[in-house]
Amino acid sequence: MGVLSRMxxxxxxxxxxxxxxxxxxxxTLDYSYEQMRDELQDVKKGIADLTTQKKRLEIQKRxxxxxxxxxNGQAREAVKQGREDLARRALEKKKQKMNQMEDLEGQIAQxxxxxxxxxxxxxxxxxxxxxxxxxxxxxxxxxxAAEANSRVSEAMTGVGDEMEDVARSIExxxxxxxxxxxxxxxxxxxxxxxxxxDALSDKDQLDRELEEMRTGGEVDSELDTLKAEMGIExxxxxETETESATDSDEEEIDLADLEAEVAAEEAETEAExxxxxxxxxxxxxxxx
Numbered sequence: 001m002g003v004l005s006r007m008x009x010x011x012x013x014x015x016x017x018x019x020x021x022x023x024x025x026x027x028t029l030d031y032s033y034e035q036m037r038d039e040l041q042d043v044k045k046g047i048a049d050l051t052t053q054k055k056r057l058e059i060q061k062r063x064x065x066x067x068x069x070x071x072n073g074q075a076r077e078a079v080k081q082g083r084e085d086l087a088r089r090a091l092e093k094k095k096q097k098m099n100q101m102e103d104l105e106g107q108i109a110q111x112x113x114x115x116x117x118x119x120x121x122x123x124x125x126x127x128x129x130x131x132x133x134x135x136x137x138x139x140x141x142x143x144x145a146a147e148a149n150s151r152v153s154e155a156m157t158g159v160g161d162e163m164e165d166v167a168r169s170i171e172x173x174x175x176x177x178x179x180x181x182x183x184x185x186x187x188x189x190x191x192x193x194x195x196x197x198d199a200l201s202d203k204d205q206l207d208r209e210l211e212e213m214r215t216g217g218e219v220d221s222e223l224d225t226l227k228a229e230m231g232i233e234x235x236x237x238x239e240t241e242t243e244s245a246t247d248s249d250e251e252e253i254d255l256a257d258l259e260a261e262v263a264a265e266e267a268e269t270e271a272e273x274x275x276x277x278x279x280x281x282x283x284x285x286x287x288x
Contacts, residue, residue, distance in 0.1 A: 025139070025140075025143050026140045026143055029136045029139060029140060030136070032132070032136075033129070033132060033133060033136050036125070036128070036129045036132060037129060039125065040122065040125050040126055040129060043118060043121060043122045043125060044122060046118055047115060047118045047119060047122060050111055050115050050118065051115060053111060054111040054112060054115065057104050057108045057111065058104075058108060060104055061101055061104045061105065061108065064097045064098075064100050064101045064104065065101065067093070067094075067097045068094050068097045068098055068101070071090045071091070071093045071094035071097065072090075072094055074086070074087075074090035075087040075088075075090035075091045075094065078090060
């Protein structure tokens, strides 16, 4: 087999495969049924045309019969009147008409035979069409039932085209959900590390640490000043029992009030922090 022949064979094979996949058996059966009905209509039309032609010949035959009777009467009348010449001419015309009648009878008989054959074929074709219609409906019902059963089986096993689309949608939804969960965790991690604060306050990590150290140093300095004003020595130096007793007698500090004040400040600071976090999250969502 040559190269061109092989290529042609492969192309025809692929085209046939595509056509087989696209072919709907029910549509093919309906098309075949319509073709047979068209053929039946053509046969009926042929029978009608043939019958019309036969009727036309029969009319011509009746006209010739009338002419034969007419010429026969003319010949009789001419004989009575002693006109043999007229009688001969009338008989000659009668003979011509009779010959034409014989030809017409032969044509009519031939048309009748053809008509009988066509009617027989028409009846046979009509019976075949009725049988095919019954079989066609049965095949269509079987095909539709098999197709429905196949769709149900594919849906149950998850191998159909529709189930494949559903599985793909679920996979995409899971992927998007995982991405959103990872994004949320990343936002929480960035917030915990203070990356958002740095971005919003225009301060880097070094500035923040220096500020914390400076704030801590100011607090320590103020605490030392407060201790000095109150006459309290540093815990690193040893205290005598007399000085401790004197300090306790001179001034009593309400530790409960101090703890309550510290707790209130911490609660206020925590509330402000939560408000800032909510604002940052809303800003991030709007930007997304």
